[in-house]
Amino acid sequence: MKSYIKLVNFEINRFIKIYLTLLIITLLSQFIGVIVIAKSKMDQAHEVMGEQNLSEQAYLHDYGGFTFAHFASTLWFVGPIALCIIALLFYCLMIWYRDWFGKNTFAYRLLMLPTARISLYFSKASAILLFIIGLLAFQLIILPLENTLFESLIQDNFLQTSMDVSSILQSNVMLGIILPPYFSDFLISYGIGMMFVFVLFTSILFERSFRLKGIVFGILYIIAAVLLYLSPLFILSNETYSVLYSEEIFAIFLVLGILITAASIVIGNWLISKRVLV
Numbered sequence: 001m002k003s004y005i006k007l008v009n010f011e012i013n014r015f016i017k018i019y020l021t022l023l024i025i026t027l028l029s030q031f032i033g034v035i036v037i038a039k040s041k042m043d044q045a046h047e048v049m050g051e052q053n054l055s056e057q058a059y060l061h062d063y064g065g066f067t068f069a070h071f072a073s074t075l076w077f078v079g080p081i082a083l084c085i086i087a088l089l090f091y092c093l094m095i096w097y098r099d100w101f102g103k104n105t106f107a108y109r110l111l112m113l114p115t116a117r118i119s120l121y122f123s124k125a126s127a128i129l130l131f132i133i134g135l136l137a138f139q140l141i142i143l144p145l146e147n148t149l150f151e152s153l154i155q156d157n158f159l160q161t162s163m164d165v166s167s168i169l170q171s172n173v174m175l176g177i178i179l180p181p182y183f184s185d186f187l188i189s190y191g192i193g194m195m196f197v198f199v200l201f202t203s204i205l206f207e208r209s210f211r212l213k214g215i216v217f218g219i220l221y222i223i224a225a226v227l228l229y230l231s232p233l234f235i236l237s238n239e240t241y242s243v244l245y246s247e248e249i250f251a252i253f254l255v256l257g258i259l260i261t262a263a264s265i266v267i268g269n270w271l272i273s274k275r276v277l278v
Contacts, residue, residue, distance in 0.1 A: 003115035007123035012130065014098075015091060019131060022087055023138055026080040033076020034146050038153035041066045045158060056157050065160030068147045069171040078174060084135050085178075088128065092197060095124045096204045117272045121265070125197055132190065136179060143168060188250075195257050198264040199225045205268050209275035221267075225260050229253070 045066075049059050071077055099107035110120055144165055151159055163171070169181040180186045203218030210217055232252050236244075 003113070004119045004123055004126075007115075007119055008126045008130075011095065011123055011127035015095075015127070015131065018087070018091075019134070022080075022084050022135070026084065026135075026138070027142060029080040030077055030142065030146055031149065033074060034071055034150045035153065037071045037074055037076060038066075038150050041070060042154065042158065060158070065158050066154050067160045067171075068150050068163045068168055071146075071150055072168060072172045072175060081139070081174070081178065088131060088135075091131075092128060092200055093204065095128065096201070096208070100208070111272075111276065117276075118265075118269045121201065121268050121272055125194070125201065128197060129194060132193075139179065140165070191257060195229075195261045195264075196225070198261050198268070202264040202268040202271065205271040205276065209271045225264070229256050229260055232256070 045059060045063070048054065048063070049056070054062070099110060111117060113120075147163060147165075147168065151162060166181050169175050169179050177189065180189055199222055203221045206218040206221060207214035232249075
């Protein structure tokens with residue numbers, strides 16, 4: 001356990017500078033965006049009122065007021081979130097391949113540590129999970145602050161409604177996926193995400209173990225995992241789905257997810273222990 005914790009800490013330290021940069025970009029982009037969008041909305045409203053000679057009441061009747069949802073759909077808000085997602089997806093690959101960069105010595109040093117090699121596998125997955133949770137927590141912390149700032153910059157008469165965090169999450173499709181408003185949905189979404197992280201890890205180990213042939217094995221493994229997980233959608237007809245309870249459908253996908261995750265870990269353990277040679 002001590003070796004595993006040290007490995008997790010080691011992986012976190014290797015990415016921490018880039019990670020903090022992502023957080024700073026998110027913070028600056030979203031807060032600057034709140035100011036820009038709020039000012040733009042108010043300027044636009046006053047411009048329309050001046051051009052059409054409308055009172056505030058008439059403008060609000062014709063065009064409606066503003067909410068934080070108007071900002072949450074802009075590139076100022078969505079852009080840094082997309083950047084963080086792309087960076088973490090790229091890091092899922094680099095967390096393995098950077099160990100083989102250069103003269104290949106560092107990967108060998110890791111593999112020769114006096115601990116089970118599966119600890120290396122789990123430490124990398126754990127680091128990614130912690131990074132994801134950290135980004136989500138950071139976004140949840142700054143979201144109400146951004147909402148408060150936005151509402152303070154909008155004149156009271158033009159504020160359509162005051163939104164809480166839950167309302168904001170439900171108003172934006174992308175946010176609803178990344179930050180599900182219900183804990184059960186959160187577990188489902190990120191459980192599926194971690195399942196495919198393990199699938200990706202195992203496919204990478206196929207490539208590291210068999211080189212050119214391993215690329216084919218890895219791609220085939222990803223395709224097989226995706227098809228297996230989605231197989232109920234192909235096998236069960238619409239009529240079958242209609243007679244199944246939502247709990248039963250959930251149980252089917254849960255079992256498949258557990259099987260795929262377990263298979264990925266078992267195969268990954270065999271590859272990193274027996275096939276990736278020092």
